Amino acid sequence: MLHINNLNVHYGGIHALRGINIDIPENKIITLIGANGAGKSTTLRSIMGITKPSQGSIQYHGEELTKYKTKDIVEKGIVLVPEGRRVFSNLTVEENLLLGAYCRSDKEGIKKDMEWVYELFPRLKERLWQKAGTMSGGEQQMLAVGRGLMTKPKLLMMDEPSLGLAPLLVKEIFNIVREIHRQGMTILLIEQNAKASLEVADYGYVLETGTIVLEGPGQELLKNDEVKNAYLGEAK
Amino acid sequence: MTFQVFLQHLTNGMSLGSLYALIAIGYTMVYGILRLINFAHGDIFMIATYVAFYAVVLLGMQLWWIAFPIAIIFTYLFGRLVEKAAYRPLRNSPRISVLISAIGVSFLIENLAIVVFGGRPKAFPIPPMFNKVFNISGVSIVSINFFIPVITVALLIGLVYFINKTKTGMAMRAVSKDYEASRLMAIDVDKIISLTFGIGSVLAAVGGIMWGLKFPKLEPLMGLMPGLKCFIAAVVGGIGDIRGAVLGGFILGLGEIMLVALLPELTGYRDAFAFVLLIVILLIKPTGLMGQKLSEKV
Ligand SMILES: Nc1ncnc2c1ncn2[C@@H]1O[C@H](COP(=O)(O)OP(=O)(O)OP(=O)(O)O)[C@@H](O)[C@H]1O
Numbered sequence A: 001m002l003h004i005n006n007l008n009v010h011y012g013g014i015h016a017l018r019g020i021n022i023d024i025p026e027n028k029i030i031t032l033i034g035a036n037g038a039g040k041s042t043t044l045r046s047i048m049g050i051t052k053p054s055q056g057s058i059q060y061h062g063e064e065l066t067k068y069k070t071k072d073i074v075e076k077g078i079v080l081v082p083e084g085r086r087v088f089s090n091l092t093v094e095e096n097l098l099l100g101a102y103c104r105s106d107k108e109g110i111k112k113d114m115e116w117v118y119e120l121f122p123r124l125k126e127r128l129w130q131k132a133g134t135m136s137g138g139e140q141q142m143l144a145v146g147r148g149l150m151t152k153p154k155l156l157m158m159d160e161p162s163l164g165l166a167p168l169l170v171k172e173i174f175n176i177v178r179e180i181h182r183q184g185m186t187i188l189l190i191e192q193n194a195k196a197s198l199e200v201a202d203y204g205y206v207l208e209t210g211t212i213v214l215e216g217p218g219q220e221l222l223k224n225d226e227v228k229n230a231y232l233g234e235a236k
Numbered sequence B: 001m002t003f004q005v006f007l008q009h010l011t012n013g014m015s016l017g018s019l020y021a022l023i024a025i026g027y028t029m030v031y032g033i034l035r036l037i038n039f040a041h042g043d044i045f046m047i048a049t050y051v052a053f054y055a056v057v058l059l060g061m062q063l064w065w066i067a068f069p070i071a072i073i074f075t076y077l078f079g080r081l082v083e084k085a086a087y088r089p090l091r092n093s094p095r096i097s098v099l100i101s102a103i104g105v106s107f108l109i110e111n112l113a114i115v116v117f118g119g120r121p122k123a124f125p126i127p128p129m130f131n132k133v134f135n136i137s138g139v140s141i142v143s144i145n146f147f148i149p150v151i152t153v154a155l156l157i158g159l160v161y162f163i164n165k166t167k168t169g170m171a172m173r174a175v176s177k178d179y180e181a182s183r184l185m186a187i188d189v190d191k192i193i194s195l196t197f198g199i200g201s202v203l204a205a206v207g208g209i210m211w212g213l214k215f216p217k218l219e220p221l222m223g224l225m226p227g228l229k230c231f232i233a234a235v236v237g238g239i240g241d242i243r244g245a246v247l248g249g250f251i252l253g254l255g256e257i258m259l260v261a262l263l264p265e266l267t268g269y270r271d272a273f274a275f276v277l278l279i280v281i282l283l284i285k286p287t288g289l290m291g292q293k294l295s296e297k298v
């Protein structure tokens, strides 16, 4: 579905991504793990066309994405739930969700997807009229995911959705990931919570200072000693 | 002062306050979305008045109802052009560059106006229906002073509806909060910003035409003082907040008229009122009357 080939990104003098290759097949959960500053967000931002790569290609269904603007990429069915939620704090919950559907004009479909998002996150439904900025961190994360789903994506990318959430909520978020996936969505998940994300993922990549140092099926990476050491906090 | 005279001043103050409010909204909307003081806003106001003047001269006084809309549409396009030429290329530049560009484009428009329109003042043509004097139980009201608040309120209702109830208005509020998150929602941020300039310019155009009908003297630098005062009105109300701009505009307009009415010996300080008010507000509530606490743009 999406192929990243030899992707290089520079921020001024910083070489943030050094020729990474990632393959995202349809209907799979792929995860990308790595320490702070490894380049995880940069990868997602490049896919969305927010950051322009200095070299390499990103192909979506055989089409080169790097030449498109963010808006067009969203319309093609890729969405990013950004790091730090970035909900529109001055808008209500309902308005945030409606903005997710900004690029759509199928009224019936929008209505149906709203109901679907409320089913996934009943808590959002209770708070339709609340300003997003006054919600708790966990609720804002649910809203950010819900808002992303409202674009009706084929590929859903999430940048550290569990960051700063209590363990119970983290579990809830991962359950939602599974549920959305079960309904047929392709997911690219970025996490510092390596254990949880490798458990749900079909395939994982480990990123270190802009280079992919390891890859493999989620279960295999979980057993890998290097991963255990560096990301799972387990001693050998 | 008799009650009648007071009412007279009140209507006068309301109509001046309406004009200030209309122009102040343009400052506040642009600030809300770009965090930029559009120094050219007063000049856009001036351009609108001149275009209305030429349109009436060309079409004839009876066709003012065609001439004025032409001026409004022209100003709408002109405002968007200013944004595209002076601000859009600097979207990712440091704020100081944008500020310099704003001051530059303002000087450019003023000096072009002197060259194109001539420096000598012109008299704005007033269609008779705006010039009638009504006498309601001792209070005489010029019809324009009645039209100005009515049209202003109608425009405000339209604006509030647009911003709060339409999809584009919602996108506008989103963009004013977070460009990048807006782009991730497939919002065309540049288009929304351009539209914001267009709307601000339309309000300035309507304000400018009504200003011409009330104070029928046109000069290339006529936008300076109203521009400055309306900027103050926007700051007094809390810049970025539309309700604040309206409130600030009315406080300024009413205050100015009442100052002259109640203390005629201060007439010479009429223009100073705005600045004194600004200083006082900045001392007691730096974020303006409606202003929330300062939040950095993400
Ligand atoms: N806009 C930017 N300008 C300059 N450098 C940047 C910019 N964004 C990211 N970087 C740098 O690029 C590198 C990769 O950053 P990135 O945000 O992709 O890391 P990350 O893996 O998402 O980290 P985290 O887990 O902390 O979110 C870092 O060294 C960072 O400092």
Ligand SMILES: [Mg+2]
Binding pocket: A040, A041, A042, A083, A159
């Ligand atoms: Mg990151």
